[in-house]
Amino acid sequence: MAVGWRLLRSADGRNRIGAVLVLAAVCVSTALLMFAVGANHAFDARAAREAWRFPRADAHGTAVEAASTDYVRGRPITVVELARAGAHPPVPPGMTTFPRPGERWVSPALATMTGHLPADELADRFAGRGAAHRLGPAALVYPDELVAVIGRAATDPGMTARREDDGGAASPTRISAYATTTPSTSDATGYTILAKIAAVLMVVPLLVFGGAAARLTAARRDQRLAALRLVGATPRHVVVMTVAEAVVTALLGVVVGLAVYAAATPPLTRITMMGGSWFLGDLWPGPLWLAGVVVGVPLLVGASAVVGLRRVVVSPLGVASRQTPPRLKAVRAAVAVALLIAFTVAAREAGRLGAGIVVALLGLAFLGLNLLGPWVVGVIGRIVAGTARGVTGLLAGRRLVDDPRATWRTVSGIALVGFVAGFLALFDPSGAPGMDTATNRLGIVVRAADAGAVANHVRGRLDRAHIAARVTVRTVPSPDRVGVTVWPRDGGDVDRVRTALAGTVPGHVFTTPADESSGEQTLFRDIRTGTLVVLVVSFLVAMVSAGITSVSSVLDRRRAYALLRLAGTPLSVVHRARLRETLVPLAVMGGGSLAAGLVCGLPLALASPVSPYGLTLFGSFVVLGTLGVVAATLVSRPLLHAVTESPSPQPD
C-alpha cells in the first residue's frame, strides 16, 4: 500500500496526465450518475407528495376527501375539498390544521396569481371566510404548482355528489388517513417508470466509460508493475498497489463530481416536467444513495483496474510480449443479437411482463451492444487492412484488428447515444393525432335528465355576471348523458365564465377542449424534454469519453508514434490514420446502433418513423456525433506532437 501511494505521488508527467484523466472521468461519471439517481429520486419524491390527493377509502374514516382539476389561463389548478366526518380528522401534509368549512388554503403560486388577476376571473371561485391560508411545500408536487384546499361541511352538495373519476378528479371518499403512494394508474407512477428507463439509458454508457477510464490507469502502469513483479512483488502486492492507487484517484474524482453536481442542481431544477419545476431537495437522493455513490464508484473503479491488471498478475512478462491478438469470437455477435431480439419481443408484451422486466431487458440489450461493438470493430479492421492501398489505411486497419476494444471505447459513447437517439426518435410528441386545443368554448357533461335545468341555471349565472354567451346542449358518446356547452362572445372571457359558473354542478368544472387535452399535451412535452435531457447527457458522456480515450490512446502508443515520426513519417499521416481508425468504426457502429435503437423502440413507438421530429433528432445526432468525435480526436493532436518530440524512443 505504501509503495502504491509512493508510486502515485512520484508519478512523472505522463503518468500524472493519466491520473488526471481518470480523475476527470470519475468526476464526470459521478456527476452524471448523481443526475440519473437524483432524477429518479425527484420523480419518486413528487409521486410521494402527490399521493395525499388520491383518497383511499375507509368506511370508518373521520374525513371526506374529494378532488378536481380547475383551470386558469390554461394552467391546471388542483382543488382538494375536505370535510370533517368524525373526531380528529387527519391533517393534510403542508397544513397545520384540518380546514373548517369555508376555510381555504392555497399554494404560494396560486396566491400570487389570485392577487394579479381580477377577482371575477379567479378569486371568486374560491370565495370563503377570511383570508386564505398558505399551503406548505409538503402539499405541493412542484414549487409553482397551483393548488387550493377548500374546507366544506360534510353535507355540502359538493361533498356528496359523484364525480367523473379520472386522473384529475376523485369522488368524495371517506378517509382515515392520507395515501402515501400514488395509484399504479396515475401519471406520477408512469413518470417514475419512464425515469427508470432514462436512468438505464444514461447509466450504462457511464459504466462503460468509467470502466474504460479505470483500466486506463492500470494499463499505463503495466510496465512499472511488471518490473515490480520481476523483482519479486507478489500478485497480491501488485493488486493492492493498483487498487489503492485507483481508489484514491477515484475518491478524489467522486468528491469533485459531487461538487460539480451540487453546482449544477439549481439550474437543473428549472427543467420543466409535469408542468412545473423542481424543489432543490428533490434532486438530491437520500443519504443511503449518496453513500452508495461515494463508496460504490471507487470500488467499481478499483475492480475495473484489477481486470486491467490481469495480464501483469498472470505473468511478469505478460505485458512485454506482443502477440497476435486472438480474434474476438462471433458468439459475441450472436449473444448481442439475441439480447436485442429478446428486448424487442418483450417490449411488445410489456403490458403482460411488467415494466421492471422491460427496463431490465433494455439494460441487457444495451449491454449487448457493448459485446457486439468490439467484434464489429475487429471485422471492420480486417476489411480496412485487407483493402488498404496506402499507409494510412494500413495503419488504421491493423490498429483496429490489434485492439478493437480500444477503438470501441472511443466510439462506444456515440454508438450508445445512437441507440438512444434511435430508440427515442419514434416517441414523437408532435405526432399525437386528433388533439383538440380550442379555447373558444367551455363544456360540462351531465345526466340527460338534468340538461335543461343545468342549461337554465348556467344562463342565469352568466346573466348575473354580465357575460354575453350562447349556451347549447349537445350529445356525447355516453348514453343518457349530454354535454352543456358555453360559447362566450368574447374569447377572452373564458376564465370569467369559469368563475361565474363555479359550483353550478357540484364537484364538476367547466373546461375547454384545450384543458381536457392539457394532460396529454404535458405528457408529450415531457417526453420531448426527457428524451432531449437523456440525449444531451449521453452525448456529453460520449464526448468526454471520446476525448479521454483519444488522449489516453496517444499516451499508450507514444513509443510507436515517436518512432514513426523519427523515421520521417509526417505527423499528418499519423493524424489521418488516427482519424480513420475512429471514423470508419464510428460510421458503422453509429449507424448500426441507430438502427438497433429504432428496432428496439418500434414496439413502444408513438409515431411513424418519418416524423420531422425524429428526422431532426437523427440528423442532429449524425452531424453532432461526427463533429464531436472528430473534435475529441483533434484535442489529442497537440499531445501527439509533444510525446513524439523526444528524439529517440525511450523504454517506459
Add this chain to the structure above:
Amino acid sequence: MTVDASSPVLDCRGLVKSFGPTRALAGVGFAVHAGEAAAVMGPSGSGKSTLLHCAAGILRPDAGEVRLHGERIDELNEERRSALRRTAFGFVFQFGQLLPELPADENVAMPLLLDGVGRADAVARARAWFGPLGIGGLERRRPGELSGGQGQRVAIARALVARPAVVFADEPTGSLDQATGQETMAVLVDASRRGGAALVVVTHDAQVARWCDRVVEMRDGMVVREWHAPAREPVRA
C-alpha cells in the same frame, strides 16, 4: 593510415549542441563514406547519441553544419528533414522500433509505403530482404512473436529497404545476448555494405565497435580519439 580520400557521403563539421546549461556537443567533426561502417563510442553522457541525432536531422545543431552528398541539411525545415529521414536514412534502435500491430513484412515495407510506393510492390520488395537476412518464413509474424535477434533483423531490413545513403544504429545490440548481438552486427554491417549505404553505429560496447571499419571515441561532447578497426590504430590524438 588515412581514411578514404573520396568525398564523404555524410559530413558533420564543428557541431555544437546544448540542452539548457548542459553542452552535449562542443565542436564535433565527423564524416562517413559510402559503404563504410563507423562506430561512435563513448561513455554515457559523452554526446554520442546527440551526434547521431544531429547527423540524422532529428535535432538541429546550435552551430556547425551537416552535409549529405555535399548539401547542407541542418538548415532545412522540419518537413524537409522528415522527408530526408524517410528517403535517405535508415534507423536501427535498441528497442521499440517495430510497430507491434503490423506483421514483419509490413513493418519492413513501411518506409516504401510512406514514400508512396503501392502496397503490393512495397510488400514484395520488403519480403525480398527476409531470405538474405536469415529470417525467411517469418514474414507474417508480428513483433511479439519474434525473438530479440529476429526482431533486430527485421529492423535492419526496414532500415535498408528504401536503399538509404546512411544507416544509423543506436546501440543495436543493447537488448541482445552476446552471441545474438555478434550475429546481428555481422548482418547489419554486411547488409549495409552490400546495399552501398554508409553505417553509423553508436555504442558503448567495444565488441560491437570491432565490426566497424573505423571507431570514433567521444568524451564530454568532443571527439577524443579516432582509429581504424580491427588494428585499433590511432588516426589522430
